[in-house]
Amino acid sequence: MKGYDLFELAVRNLRQSKLRNGLTTVGISVGxxxxxxxxxxxxxxxxxxxxRLAGSGMFDTVFVTSKQDFRGFDREEDxxxxxxxxxxxxxxxxxAKMTHLQYVTEVEPEIRVMGEIVSAGQTxxxxxxxxxxxxxxxxxxxxxxxxFFSGPSAEEVILLNDFAKEIDPKDPKGxxxxxxTLRYGERQALAPDxxxxxxxxxxxxxxxxxxxxxxxxxxxxxxRKTQKLKVVGIIEEEPYGGMRTVSRGRIFLPVDLTEKLNxxxxxxxxxxxxxxxGKTYMTLTVRVKDPGKVAQVQDAINKLGFRxxxxxxxxxxxxxxFTVLDLFLGIFGSLALAVATLAIINTLVMAVLERRREIGVxxxxxASDGDVKRLFFAExxxxxxxxxxxxxxxxxxxxxxxxxxTGIYLHRHQLPAEAVWILPPWLIxxxxxxxxxxxxxAGLYPASRAAKLDPVQTLKYE
Amino acid sequence: MxxxxxxTAAPAVRxxxxxxxxxxxxxxxxxxxxxSLTIESGEFVALLGQSGSGESTLLNLLAGLDRPSSGxxxxxxxxxxxxxxxxxxxxxRNDVGMVFQAFHLIPSMTITENVxxxxxxxxxxxxxxGQRVRESLExxxxxxxxxxxxxxxxxxxxxxxxxxRALANRPSLLLADEPTGNLDSRTGEDIxxxxxxxxxxxxxxxxxxxxxxxxxxxxxxxxxxxxDGKLLSQEALA
Numbered sequence: 001m002k003g004y005d006l007f008e009l010a011v012r013n014l015r016q017s018k019l020r021n022g023l024t025t026v027g028i029s030v031g032x033x034x035x036x037x038x039x040x041x042x043x044x045x046x047x048x049x050x051x052r053l054a055g056s057g058m059f060d061t062v063f064v065t066s067k068q069d070f071r072g073f074d075r076e077e078d079x080x081x082x083x084x085x086x087x088x089x090x091x092x093x094x095x096a097k098m099t100h101l102q103y104v105t106e107v108e109p110e111i112r113v114m115g116e117i118v119s120a121g122q123t124x125x126x127x128x129x130x131x132x133x134x135x136x137x138x139x140x141x142x143x144x145x146x147x148f149f150s151g152p153s154a155e156e157v158i159l160l161n162d163f164a165k166e167i168d169p170k171d172p173k174g175x176x177x178x179x180x181t182l183r184y185g186e187r188q189a190l191a192p193d194x195x196x197x198x199x200x201x202x203x204x205x206x207x208x209x210x211x212x213x214x215x216x217x218x219x220x221x222x223x224r225k226t227q228k229l230k231v232v233g234i235i236e237e238e239p240y241g242g243m244r245t246v247s248r249g250r251i252f253l254p255v256d257l258t259e260k261l262n263x264x265x266x267x268x269x270x271x272x273x274x275x276x277x278g279k280t281y282m283t284l285t286v287r288v289k290d291p292g293k294v295a296q297v298q299d300a301i302n303k304l305g306f307r308x309x310x311x312x313x314x315x316x317x318x319x320x321x322f323t324v325l326d327l328f329l330g331i332f333g334s335l336a337l338a339v340a341t342l343a344i345i346n347t348l349v350m351a352v353l354e355r356r357r358e359i360g361v362x363x364x365x366x367a368s369d370g371d372v373k374r375l376f377f378a379e380x381x382x383x384x385x386x387x388x389x390x391x392x393x394x395x396x397x398x399x400x401x402x403x404x405x406t407g408i409y410l411h412r413h414q415l416p417a418e419a420v421w422i423l424p425p426w427l428i429x430x431x432x433x434x435x436x437x438x439x440x441x442a443g444l445y446p447a448s449r450a451a452k453l454d455p456v457q458t459l460k461y462e
Numbered sequence: 463m464x465x466x467x468x469x470t471a472a473p474a475v476r477x478x479x480x481x482x483x484x485x486x487x488x489x490x491x492x493x494x495x496x497x498s499l500t501i502e503s504g505e506f507v508a509l510l511g512q513s514g515s516g517e518s519t520l521l522n523l524l525a526g527l528d529r530p531s532s533g534x535x536x537x538x539x540x541x542x543x544x545x546x547x548x549x550x551x552x553x554x555r556n557d558v559g560m561v562f563q564a565f566h567l568i569p570s571m572t573i574t575e576n577v578x579x580x581x582x583x584x585x586x587x588x589x590x591x592g593q594r595v596r597e598s599l600e601x602x603x604x605x606x607x608x609x610x611x612x613x614x615x616x617x618x619x620x621x622x623x624x625x626x627r628a629l630a631n632r633p634s635l636l637l638a639d640e641p642t643g644n645l646d647s648r649t650g651e652d653i654x655x656x657x658x659x660x661x662x663x664x665x666x667x668x669x670x671x672x673x674x675x676x677x678x679x680x681x682x683x684x685x686x687x688x689x690d691g692k693l694l695s696q697e698a699l700a
Binding site: 005009357456 | 522525527528547548551552554555556560562566567568570571579580582583584585627628631
């Protein structure tokens with residue numbers, strides 16, 4: 001029998017017992033809806049967690065340090081490095097190399113220095129950190145009052161709300177648009193002649209040897225400087241969830257400006273000891289296009305001879321957790337579908353009993369056992385298909401209700417609404433396919449029972 | 463009763479010592495017990511006997527609905543006993559048309575759909591199906607009641623639909639199991655007239671089970687008498 005004939009006959013047979021088949025279809029749809037609602041909840045929660053974590057800016061970032069510097073996070077790897085003193089230095093050429101690696105979107109130093117803001121004659125101490133332009137996407141700036149930096153070198157400052165309150169307890173927001181003065185320490189290289197020209201006398205010899213010509217070979221001095229800055233914005237929370245060096249600041253400047261100001265950093269002490277080669281970085285943060293490419297970029301940077309760290313392992317654990325959660329939600333969701341499966345078996349067995357004579361007639365006029373079996377399979381599949389489609393609609397309604405309910409609850413707690421239930425397109429197809437497969441499996445027994453009916457017996461006794 | 467000589471030239475059906483036994487309550491029912499019979503192509507044969515004499519079982523064996531316990535059933539040279547169930551289904555679909563006493567129409571289907579059903583199994587394309595349904599129903603004189611359901615028809619009309627369904631796949635062998643059993647005598651006569659006319663015009667072999675000897679004598683070319691599953695005698699009619 002041809003496919004369309006099979007489908008046509010199956011649908012017309014199902015229409016003969018509208019109530020029974022309708023109830024079975026509703027049963028399947030409740031099962032599918034429960035499965036879809038559960039799995040969509042899993043997907044929604046996973047996306048919510050991923051969104052939150054991605055917002056922290058940790059998952060698309062690789063932190064790079066030189067093996068010459070302090071111990072990293074991987075002690076075993078440190079022990080494998082035989083001569084750390086020969087390891088490459090984290091300097092400008094190394095930064096340029098990393099910038100050109102595939103999937104790398106940004107390489108910025110982690111700059112954090114001590115500074116003071118002078119406003120209305122008062123001095124307020126705080127850590128100054130440099131933020132890249134990409135920090136705008138960070139969730140800490142979602143509720144930014146004012147504006148973000150107009151450019152990577154703009155002479156602008158964003159303050160942490162607590163710090164702004166310290167400057168102006170009455171109207172911290174009033175600082176936006178005002179000009180303040182930043183006082184900081186500038187790193188100035190010592191020239192060989194400066195050494196003998198009234199500067200503090202150094203007892204040692206220049207580390208770079210007699211051929212060295214770079215000013216840094218002789219160390220540096222820290223000179224107090226000031227810079228006028230316009231306050232453009234105030235943020236409530238520390239950026240990057242307070243998890244990075246640059247998070248722990250109260251005065252935020254565009255990172256290029258902090259570099260241009262040549263602020264003296266803690267790492268400069270280390271480079272002054274090393275001597276030669278000019279400016280080095282303590283830590284570079286490498287931003288990767290897609291969190292999935294972090295391992296690849298990390299590997300490439302490791303090959304350049306640097307030590308790297310990322311929170312990739314944390315995402316792996318997160319994925320594992322959600323896989324288990326999805327599995328459990330899927331099992332709970334499937335329970336209703338399992339009950340629906342019994343309903344399908346019951347419906348089809350009843351149909352076989354009721355249609356014994358019809359099956360006998362069909363066989364007498366030329367239907368093969370296979371035709372009869374396929375017909376019952378088609379009926380089971382059609383029940384599954386219609387149940388699946390109805391189930392998706394029902395599941396969608398349940399999901400929307402969950403989202404609305406969650407929204408109301410969050411709103412009552414003064415929290416922004418979050419979509420905790422997300423129905424991905426693949427789940428629509430998968431749920432319908434699953435419903436059909438389950439129905440076909442449920443149809444196995446009734447179909448084989450129908451196919452085995454002896455036409456002589458069915459025609460004799462009816 | 464006179465016995466008849468059986469021609470061996472291209473018989474439509476030939477059975478050799480065919481038996482069909484059923485186990486029942488520790489014993490065995492010999493429904494068909496060693497019948498050898500030859501039916502020529504285009505012949506109209508009536509199987510006569512008391513109820514339970516094995517004529518319906520023999521008809522089921524000829525229809526490929528049942529398999530013999532022993533012996534063989536040859537239809538156009540093919541041994542039904544050696545066919546697989548799929549081959550038997552194809553045989554029922556393409557070579558045999560069946561008419562039953564109880565009509566056995568599917569009540570939920572219209573007349574058109576009932577007649578169309580065997581063609582669906584034979585995978586006849588849709589356009590040809592429509593044409594053949596009309597042809598078959600016109601042959602039985604029901605060309606204008608295509609969309610009626612069986613319950614809306616009289617017994618005679620239902621049997622005509624059953625006949626149209628049996629003709630749908632243009633079989634060479636028509637098997638009728640008491641086709642007049644549920645009809646009044648006049649309607650029964652009409653049906654048998656129709657069967658005989660179709661048999662002649664389409665060159666179809668007809669094997670009919672009946673308990674009404676008078677009707678059989680009027681329409682069949684040969685009477686075959688069965689008793690207790692055995693062939694009792696045969697009688698050729700003019």
